[in-house]
Amino acid sequence: MPGGAHTYARGSDQYPEGMAPVLVRGEGARVWDADGNCFVEYNMGLRSVTLGHAYRPVLDAVRAVLDGGLSFTRPTELELTAAEEFLALVPGADMVKFGKGGSDATSAAIRLSRAATGRDLVAVCEQPFFSVNDWFIGALEMNAGIPAAIQELTVRFRYNDLDSLREVLEQNEVACVIMEAATAAAEPAPGFLEGVRDLCDRHGTVLVFDEMITGLRWAAGGAQAVYGVRPDLSCWGKALGNGFPISALAGRREIMELGGLRTDEPRVFLMSTTHGAESVSLAALRAVLRAYAEGDPIGTMEERGRELAEGVNAAAREVGVDRHVTVTGRPSCLLFATKDGSGSPSQPFRTLFLQELLRRGVLGQNFVVSAAHTREDVEQTITAAREAMLVYRKALEAGSADGFLQGRPVAPALRRYAAPRRIH
Structure with a gap:
């Protein structure tokens, strides 16, 4: 498949290098990859799955x-x-x-x-x-x-x-x-x-x-x-x-x-x-x-989204990176921002946050919830985000995310050239 995916937003260049999982099944708000790893998933089906996988x-x-x-x-x-x-x-x-x-x-x-x-x-x-x-x-x-x-x-x-x-x-x-x-x-x-x-x-x-x-x-x-x-x-x-x-x-x-x-x-x-x-x-x-x-799927999404945004933003304040990592947006359609030491949006720091979330069982390019997300899913995500932000803080203190990344940063999906994430 050109680019390794049928949608550009699903491409491996949108994830930390060497860490984009190949998925085999999903249930509720969780997915499993070909290696048996389980993730809490966000942005499910590019926002198309609001009731949960295998509903x-x-x-x-x-x-x-x-x-x-x-x-x-x-x-x-x-x-x-x-x-x-x-x-x-x-x-x-x-x-x-x-x-x-x-x-x-x-x-x-x-x-x-x-x-x-x-x-x-x-x-x-x-x-x-x-x-x-x-x-x-x-x-x-x-x-x-x-x-x-x-x-x-x-x-x-x-x-x-x-x-x-x-x-x-x-x-x-x-x-x-x-x-x-x-x-x-x-x-x-x-x-x-x-x-x-x-x-x-x-x-x-x-x-x-x-x-x-x-x-x-x-x-x-x-x-x-x-x-x-x-x-x-x-x-x-x-x-x-x-x-x-x-x-x-x-x-x-x-x-x-x-x-x-x-x-x-x-x-x-x-x-x-x-x-x-x-x-x-x-x-x-x-x-x-x-x-x-x-039922009330929208009400559930709004409630879970509020809990998630409040929890992650509170964790950012506790860790001391709240000027650099923020969760914003409508509760049912949350985004996270990742900024460098100067306060500018940063692809390397975004990649670092994604990398550390993946290592802790959270998969998503944003925090868009579904009605299938449970409070347990939200709590796991908040815990993962807090731990990820401890690494993020170290990178800020070092002045760069480069030494904390295992590969090249993610790149905009709809860019003109395959570089800087051209497949070698």
């Missing part, structure tokens, strides 16, 4: 449909039921199409927006990631293979900065604005999302919310349910299947029907995929929605 009700729902076949030449009753149950969660959405990955949904939203407006340009908020497709990757540093003409069709604006968006919309004919309403690192300032909605309305621009992470983590109805601002289209994935591959594009009927049969306009090729509505993932979706309706 029994989802597996039971999947097993129940297997004997009936998986893929057919016509839509199934299951597709209709899943669509109805999903749309009941999403404020203001009339229609949905299911896909497999998040990029299916976001790229379909871009195509719909361009058709609806007759414009080409896309305004993308300066947030980490929206799609594997050319319209987005062309604007990144890692954009080899993307034609320059495609790269020029994406413009940027800043989060919580209405003036930057206003300038983009006034100077360009923009088909759509695509953004996350909130992230682990940033909440919307008062009036910001409302201002975005107003600017889009004034300029005839389609507003698209990416709910990949916020959906079923901020609320069952996503960030739009939390903040009360309705997009024209919204894109979902990750937690919808608790690890099973499913994504969704939801939106207003008059836009969505441009890809349907109730339009006299030129038709949009809209998420027409062989595996978009196979039975396994739709059964998993319905089971996930039941789990959210009958």
Whole structure:
């Protein structure tokens, strides 16, 4: 496999050299590697597993449909039921199409927006990631293979900065604005999302919310349910299947029907995929929605996240590294920051923290919890973090992490060249 993984965020260059475990199974919030080591895992499935690995009700729902076949030449009753149950969660959405990955949904939203407006340009908020497709990757540093003409069709604006968006919309004919309403690192300032909605309305621009992470983590109805601002289209994935591959594009009927049969306009090729509505993932979706309706996974994630953040930050104060190691973000979507002696973000010090956590049975590039994390898992993580920070403090006192690392530091996942973690 190029890079040794099917997702760049899962690559060995994202972990201390020689320490990236090869996993063989998971249960709850724990995973086991090929050498028999057990880890408390965070960021499970790149934030897609919110109920825990091997969550029994989802597996039971999947097993129940297997004997009936998986893929057919016509839509199934299951597709209709899943669509109805999903749309009941999403404020203001009339229609949905299911896909497999998040990029299916976001790229379909871009195509719909361009058709609806007759414009080409896309305004993308300066947030980490929206799609594997050319319209987005062309604007990144890692954009080899993307034609320059495609790269020029994406413009940027800043989060919580209405003036930057206003300038983009006034100077360009923009088909759509695509953004996350909130992230682990940033909440919307008062009036910001409302201002975005107003600017889009004034300029005839389609507003698209990416709910990949916020959906079923901020609320069952996503960030739009939390903040009360309705997009024209919204894109979902990750937690919808608790690890099973499913994504969704939801939106207003008059836009969505441009890809349907109730339009006299030129038709949009809209998420027409062989595996978009196979039975396994739709059964998993319905089971996930039941789990959210009958229980409180988000409440559990928020509670465990608060306990974890408070415990690790308290340990940092005790060890005396609280200016260098901090846990921040929404409790259900925590990040940790790692800084050097000057207070600047540091890849070597991040690597050192990851290295020492791994040695103590904690696996994760952040502290994003699931509803399966127990208080025991949290306590083990706090203990591991405290011990890791004792090593971290020694490195700070030495003025460098280099002498404490067993290999090269981690590197940004979406960099232009394989160096500085090129495989020799």
